[in-house]
Amino acid sequence: MGLRGGIDLGGTKIQAVVVDAEHAVLASARLPTPESGGPPAVVAQMAAAVREAAAGARVDSRDLDGVGVGAPGTFDNGNLANAPNLSGWRDPYPLAATLGEALGCEVRLGNDVQVATDAEFQLGAAREFDSVLGVFWGTGVGGGLVLGGKPWLGRGSAGEIGHVVVRRDGARCPCGRRGCMEAYAGRAAMEARARKLQHDGEHTTLFEIMETRGRERLTSGVWARALRAEDAMAVKLMARAVAALGAGVASAQNLLDVEAVIIGGGLGIRLGDPYVARIAAAMQPHLFLDGKPPAVRLAALGDLGGAVGAALLVAD
């Protein structure tokens, strides 16, 4: 039949799709990521999400050519380990084998932001280019690379653009280090900074908006609303984030000289083209080849890009 499954395994949600041979999404399903129960509970929920998407496409999971999984963490031989945002997932767990058995088809694993970059390269905003840096701007800031038409994985962990240093001895990053780009631009770091500033007496509507919207965190939507209302703290923290992204992405560009930079992730997609333009402008003063900047574009596949990219892991 030529149908494939893809899963984007995130810390808060599991997004599954079923795609056809032309990579068109036939059906999708989204379930919350279990917050307890460890890897077995997460794998059971992943299987449920694929079954729901498969049902939507009127097939059984056993009829899929395979299922690809894009996940955070480190991979080795079908095992996933060190997945920072997944409950109890430090030690290697045989994700590919366990999920494959539950679904009755082959399962392959890949890094979540790398498969999303591949998806933009093969199917999305970077189709016409041969070398691409994907920047996924969300809770953290992840990166993926396609160089000379092929994913560049390094020893397995390339693409950590969030941990490019933009200010030596600078702000504390959620990773524990100092001065990383993510310490200024990651949504988790931005929220921590906003809480501290509010605690120190600075006014903001960010947390009111959060509560009104029934959220427990400063989601991308909360940031977008606060920016639209010109909340001074939101405007200030976002300017700081954009400046850090400009310096960090320009540093990567000076090193790699790629044709295109694709901006995705929860914040990137929510804030859209105006912010892509702001990031490109913030890169400009740091670009060594300032007369020949790369194309800087918004990810075209949106929220489903990660799952569609994961499905590419089992294409051909």
Added chain:
Amino acid sequence: MGLRGGIDLGGTKIQAVVVDAEHAVLASARLPTPESGGPPAVVAQMAAAVREAAAGARVDSRDLDGVGVGAPGTFDNGNLANAPNLSGWRDPYPLAATLGEALGCEVRLGNDVQVATDAEFQLGAAREFDSVLGVFWGTGVGGGLVLGGKPWLGRGSAGEIGHVVVRRDGARCPCGRRGCMEAYAGRAAMEARARKLQHDGEHTTLFEIMETRGRERLTSGVWARALRAEDAMAVKLMARAVAALGAGVASAQNLLDVEAVIIGGGLGIRLGDPYVARIAAAMQPHLFLDGKPPAVRLAALGDLGGAVGAALLVAD
């Protein structure tokens, strides 16, 4: 005969070698780079250097299989342009054709730090690795990349690790931008900083050593002597340089996850293994995979690495 020539074209010297089929250096010659006369004068001196090396190897330049040139600047179809440290060399000049005619053999051009990286990869300190970042620490800080066994050139200008930002809005770089790694670690920037500190009343023996040694600039040898004498300013500026190198090279590593980092260049080679160890230590707090650092090694081919690497341009 299988002999090849290689030229490392620098701002102060032209280093030429003749190598055999096994890349062994049969003879070498070093001439000062003309400070006036523009590209024709520089090309004439390059030809003289190759002829001198060829004479040392008892051949005529016409008998060489070809001559490779590693140069700064931008390349297009045998032309060299925008060579920042060469007198009057802004517009494209037909270097390959002119030098080829003077020598009676084929000439090919490559980026100076990229060919030096290739040399370390094929023949030097990085032979056992498949992915390498070369860091050439001298007047400026240049970089070269080998990824998956192949040079990565990007759109032609990859490797500008000296212009990775380590401090947003930081020190002014010789390139005109702010906060680049080279603004802290490049010898030209370090000398400018030392002059300013001395002008502001801070004591140093750096310039006395320079004059005693008959130099007009703070050469690598001058720095080495001042450090050995524990000159406070030299120690302080070198610590600042090493810290910047640590942050910048770790940023590159977080992005690329290469197997090995090779440290070369005038300062790198002069200061040697103790400073390679210091740079590796300065990288450590910024490495995302801090439990799996890359190998960090001193360039093995020394001063002739650039010329030997250039000769690789005409191998097979």
